[in-house]
Amino acid sequence: MSSPDSPATSTRHALAGVLILLGLVQQILGFTGALPFPHGVGYALWLATLLLWRDIPRRTRWQAGALAIIGLALLVIARWHYGAQIAWPAVTSGNTYVAAMLVGVSFIGLIGNRSGRTRPLGRPITGRRGTLGTWLGVHLLGTILNLSTVFMIGDRLARRGPLTTPQLLALNRGLSSAALWSPFFASMGVVMTLAPGMEYSRILAVGLPLALLSGLLTTLELSRRFDLAEVSGFSLSPRSLLMPVSMAILVMLFHFQLTPRLGIVSIITFLLPAVALASNLPAGPRWTLHRVRQHTLTRLPAMRGEIALFLSAGLLTLGLSTFVAAATGSEWRLFSHFGSAQAVTSFLAIVVSAVAGLHPIIGVSVLASMLDLRGSEQTLFAFTALASWAVGTSVGPLSGINLSLQGRYGVSGYRMMRHNVGYALLLSGLVVVAILTLDAWL
Incomplete structure (x- = not known):
């Protein structure tokens, strides 16, 4: 087996980095229809993986493989x-849009700071105020920038040292609760x-206050459990x-x-790399190409854990949804x-399935396929789905936010689940x- 620094390993990493970049480029080209x-995209990312x-x-390898x-x-059983x-040619495409967005977000590291020196950090804000600031920053900016906000704020906090459990929980809950309104x-889409x-106005009237209560609950609970x-x-x-407000x-x-037909995730996928390139061009094309090359050969291969988890979770989602649809049919x-009784039952079932490792989108989609919604039932269903998404993604070990925290900062999704059980129970009430x-x- 090649050593980590051997020529064979370096070549393999370089090829994988180029494939990941190729996957991003293809995803962006897909927005233009070209x-x-x-x-x-799926073929390039899976081959790199x-x-x-x-x-x-x-641990990540075993989880992704399973x-x-x-x-x-x-899929085989369903067929x-x-x-x-x-x-079959499309089975590698699950979650590629999210994986490509993560690759695009990684280019944040190329924005500004051309000298390579890190700016000195000011005096940190700590205590309840600091934790609330983390939750509020992720929540408010995350409503627009989605998952990319976690990396913007998380990487900034990580400059002071490895992220602690309260910091990770604030990042997790700040983003997941934004799904309520x-x-x-993506949940709203x-x-x-x-x-x-x-009726979105009624969803907002109920969901926004609930999201603010989740922020208060997070601050009080973390201050009680941690110093x-x-x-x-x-x-x-x-x-x-x-920077995050400018991006928003x-x-x-x-x-x-400019591009009203594109969703937020798609816009983030091409916009962050474009801003990164534009911020480096004043230093000259040669410098810009050097930084892109360095990013491709070092940072992109280092994303292997994140990409593997998302691609594998996408394959599981496709397999499970296909199997359920084939087994239950479409008439029942x-x-x-x-x-309200049916909504509460459905909410609890989706959250429990999230704890078991299924992304809430599976439960929401399966539930919708087994209902015939009329009139105001659609609004009640919509809120039920959004609430189950908000709670389920916070506690689910295989949710997008927890997979991202695991791939980026090395925290186990199951550890996040254990720390979020109490919060999920209170928020469920x-x-x-x-x-x-x-x-x-x-």
Whole structure:
């Protein structure tokens, strides 16, 4: 076996980095309709993952391998036992849009700081105020920038040292709770597709206060469980907010004016690399190419854990959803009427499935396929789906936020789950009250 510094390993890493960059470029080309290979993004990212497989940390490697094997097994069973039609060339495409976004977000490291020196850090904000600042910063900016905000703020906090458990929990809960009301979140896009007749104003009226309560709950709970005196938080000062707020403004400009047909995730995927290139061009094309080359050969291969987890989770999602659809058919209905009792039952079932390792999008999609929603039932279903997404992604070990924290900062998704169980139980109680309130209002 080649040593970590051997020429064979360096060549393998370089090839994998080029493939990851090629996957990003193909994803961006796909936004213009100029993608020559329909599934080329998945092929490039999976091939890079296979090249880097031996370098992925063992725990992550076993987890990603199990997800991929289970997903493939479910696809095989759905095809040969139930006769489901499966587009085999497309099975590598699950979660590639998220993986490509993560690759695009990694270019944040090339924005500014051309000298390579790190700016001195000011005095940190600690205690409850610092933790609340982290939650609030991720929550407010995450409503627009989604998962990329976690890396912007998390990397800034990590400059002072490895992230602590309270910091990781604040990042996790700040982002996941934004699913309760943000119109730009992936959860809202899914829900609007499944329940096009929902009333967003009522979702906002219930979801936003609930999200703020989750922030208060997080701050009080973490201050009770941990000594926050030395735990630094994110400062909401203008200097700290300059870059993420600027990016949020650019994202909104593209979303509403320049590229209204593209979703937020797609805009982030191409916008962050473009800004990174533009910030380096004043130093000359040669310098810009040097930094891109260095990023491709070092930073992109280092993302192997994140990419492997997302691709494998995407394969599991595809396998499970295909299997469930083939096994249950499309005629059976779970509930003849969707009221508060059915909403609470559905919410709890989706959260429990998230704890078991399934992404809430699976439960939400399967639930929608077994319902015939009419009138105000769509609004109640929409809130139920968003609430289960918010709670499920915070506690689920295989959710996007926890997979990202594991791949980026090395914290186990199951460790995050254990620390979030109490929070999930308390927030679930608030969600049940909100469901009863919304049902009475409709």
